[in-house]
Amino acid sequence: MGFTLAGACPAVAPIGAPRLAEWLERGYAGQMDYIAARQQAYEHPQHVLDGARSVLMLGLPYRTVEPQPVQPGQGRISRYAWGGGDYHDTIHDRLKRLIGWLKERVPGGQARGVVDTAPLLEREFAQLAGLGWIGKHTLLIHKPAGSYFFLAALLTDQELAYDEPFTADHCGTCRACLDACPTQAFPQPYVLDATRCISYLTIELRESIPHELRPGIGDWLFGCDVCQEVCPWNQAAERRIPIPSSTPTPAWDVAPEFRPSAGANPVDLIGLFDLDDEAFRQRFRHTPLWRAKRRGILRNAAIVLGNQRATGARSALARGLGDSEPLVREACQWALDQIAGGQ
Numbered sequence: 001m002g003f004t005l006a007g008a009c010p011a012v013a014p015i016g017a018p019r020l021a022e023w024l025e026r027g028y029a030g031q032m033d034y035i036a037a038r039q040q041a042y043e044h045p046q047h048v049l050d051g052a053r054s055v056l057m058l059g060l061p062y063r064t065v066e067p068q069p070v071q072p073g074q075g076r077i078s079r080y081a082w083g084g085g086d087y088h089d090t091i092h093d094r095l096k097r098l099i100g101w102l103k104e105r106v107p108g109g110q111a112r113g114v115v116d117t118a119p120l121l122e123r124e125f126a127q128l129a130g131l132g133w134i135g136k137h138t139l140l141i142h143k144p145a146g147s148y149f150f151l152a153a154l155l156t157d158q159e160l161a162y163d164e165p166f167t168a169d170h171c172g173t174c175r176a177c178l179d180a181c182p183t184q185a186f187p188q189p190y191v192l193d194a195t196r197c198i199s200y201l202t203i204e205l206r207e208s209i210p211h212e213l214r215p216g217i218g219d220w221l222f223g224c225d226v227c228q229e230v231c232p233w234n235q236a237a238e239r240r241i242p243i244p245s246s247t248p249t250p251a252w253d254v255a256p257e258f259r260p261s262a263g264a265n266p267v268d269l270i271g272l273f274d275l276d277d278e279a280f281r282q283r284f285r286h287t288p289l290w291r292a293k294r295r296g297i298l299r300n301a302a303i304v305l306g307n308q309r310a311t312g313a314r315s316a317l318a319r320g321l322g323d324s325e326p327l328v329r330e331a332c333q334w335a336l337d338q339i340a341g342g343q
């Protein structure tokens, strides 16, 4: 079905559920209220599929070419969002085929595929299914493949042949991700304060980004890969599988939909300020960037331009001062102040 990683485990109550409660208690989820709203559902996969007995965890790598250097006036996009479409659609198509395959063999069997959106502690189940360990940056690391892959799950009421859980932790004394995070988003190893994470700030946060965190955002327009970039397990994955520099040949079997689309990274920021709602929709409707909406992307673009002291962006930012969205106007004013202050 095109999944590169697969492992199965019983559909048990995950031991990480109390940690989730504590994480929410500390306010680390920020505005992601949908997590707290379904907190109890995370306590058992039965809440995702009634009668669930097994979880099949699946991985799809998305690492392709290495990122191009960013020039002033450009913004960086997290690797997972370089493809031309929405990864949820790609993965759900494959899950549907897998469910069809299962139902042909087990008439009456129940199954449900999930990607991100269900209350399931996917990383913990991936560890139980033997795929790897949860690193200090809180992401799953597969020893040969590193961490650049999407996780999906198929829950079923059938019993499967289970894999051995992955019990080792190969982070050791390393703390590269903790030290490299530009916004100090890790209050301690294995704990992420999402309210400080650039991925949250540029994608999930619907409001103005706190001023003290703006410089740390640097060139990131959408998401952030820093803690994964510095992880030695991703460098090891790169070393083991040679990637020809002249072609976008991936290290792993990457779905065609995840190959970088033209202009996906880096993105020219100034032109974004010419996009009205309809033009923005046309360009981004079927990409992961759509989640941040036009106002979020323009807010982020202004902050990147301010961080870059991009003098060539002055007129675009001045146009942004007249935008219908207060979020965009505020960020543009901030960016113009940074540019003026930097001269």
Ligand code: SF4
Binding pocket: 137, 180, 181, 182, 183, 184, 185, 186, 192, 196, 197, 198, 199, 223, 224, 225, 226, 227, 228
């Ligand atoms: S994604 Fe970026 S901002 Fe978020 S924790 Fe990792 S390094 Fe920090």
Ligand code: SF4
Binding pocket: 135, 136, 137, 138, 170, 171, 172, 174, 175, 176, 177, 178, 227, 230, 231, 232, 233
């Ligand atoms: S950078 Fe080091 S500490 Fe962080 S996840 Fe990778 S191996 Fe673990």
